[in-house]
Amino acid sequence: MTFHDNPEPRPPGSFPARGRRDMVARDTAVRGRAAHNMTETAEGADAWDPAQYLRFAGHRLRPALDLLNRIDLERPETVTDLGCGAGNVTRWLAQRWPGAAVTGVDGSAAMLAKAAEALPELRWQQADIAAWAPDRPQNLIYSNAALHWLPDHETLFPKLAGDLAPGGVLAVQMPRNFAEPSHTAMADAARNGPWIETLEPMLKPAPVHEPAFYHRLLAPRVSALDLWETTYFQLLDGNNPVAEWTKGTWLRPMLDALGGDRRAGFEAAYRARIAAAYPPGPDGRTLFPFRRLFMVAKR
Numbered sequence: 001m002t003f004h005d006n007p008e009p010r011p012p013g014s015f016p017a018r019g020r021r022d023m024v025a026r027d028t029a030v031r032g033r034a035a036h037n038m039t040e041t042a043e044g045a046d047a048w049d050p051a052q053y054l055r056f057a058g059h060r061l062r063p064a065l066d067l068l069n070r071i072d073l074e075r076p077e078t079v080t081d082l083g084c085g086a087g088n089v090t091r092w093l094a095q096r097w098p099g100a101a102v103t104g105v106d107g108s109a110a111m112l113a114k115a116a117e118a119l120p121e122l123r124w125q126q127a128d129i130a131a132w133a134p135d136r137p138q139n140l141i142y143s144n145a146a147l148h149w150l151p152d153h154e155t156l157f158p159k160l161a162g163d164l165a166p167g168g169v170l171a172v173q174m175p176r177n178f179a180e181p182s183h184t185a186m187a188d189a190a191r192n193g194p195w196i197e198t199l200e201p202m203l204k205p206a207p208v209h210e211p212a213f214y215h216r217l218l219a220p221r222v223s224a225l226d227l228w229e230t231t232y233f234q235l236l237d238g239n240n241p242v243a244e245w246t247k248g249t250w251l252r253p254m255l256d257a258l259g260g261d262r263r264a265g266f267e268a269a270y271r272a273r274i275a276a277a278y279p280p281g282p283d284g285r286t287l288f289p290f291r292r293l294f295m296v297a298k299r
């Protein structure tokens, strides 16, 4: 196991460009639409709002590419992007490995519709990651900023390692910022208002464990494991931008659980806490440190 900080990002342009003809030839069956073979609805997955999530697309893409740059695979045949969202990163997987059959899997119909519209030549599958099973062993299972939405990592990570072909790679990035004010302010605001009965049951323990937890699960199942964390010191523009950031992700299910005045009241209570915790700097921009956990496991 090695711990790294800030691996050198490779500029996206250095991946080989993909010929459009190749892409279209590969998957005519589901081209241009999401394949709806979901057996269970991913909890909350349809609450995703692609527009809000993509407001910070640049900051969200960087760790995805940092992860991609650490994958040492020449010619994978089968590549799955788990929790692919709107396909922002699936696009880079397909560009890097033009010969691979690339599938994007997500629970949200709204996200997949956006992905299929932008990249009709790739294969899109609506499924709950917890119930997902590949039709054959995968050379690469990639997942950026998605697996922290799933419970029971004790079961999930060994299962995903078992879905790899020999020599295959499991590459995962998850945020690990849950002890910071961006996230603790949600619980604080939830417990201090007339919305407490609705929101308190939704409060969960931090979904991502210490790196050692994943080492214990994965090391016995793979031949090589690379684990590292990076804190990105993100400079955000706009009014109370950290609150806008979480509104595209972790805050969203809580807002959706409330209606009318209670929703507005809870959001205002959260925003006030965030404005105090993350004041703008002298240049008017707001510094938002954000820690992320990465792992690349080779079977």
Ligand SMILES: C[S@@+](CC[C@H](N)C(=O)[O-])C[C@H]1O[C@@H](n2cnc3c(N)ncnc32)[C@H](O)[C@@H]1O
Pocket (backbone or CB within 6 Å): 042, 043, 045, 046, 048, 060, 064, 082, 083, 084, 085, 086, 087, 088, 089, 105, 106, 107, 108, 111, 127, 128, 129, 130, 143, 144, 145, 146, 149, 150, 249
């Ligand atoms: C933060 S977005 C990341 C999207 C994409 N990987 C990216 O980096 O742009 C998380 C995605 O995970 C999906 N997701 C969350 N829980 C899921 C589940 N149980 N099954 C399938 N998809 C899920 C959501 O629908 C959402 O599109």
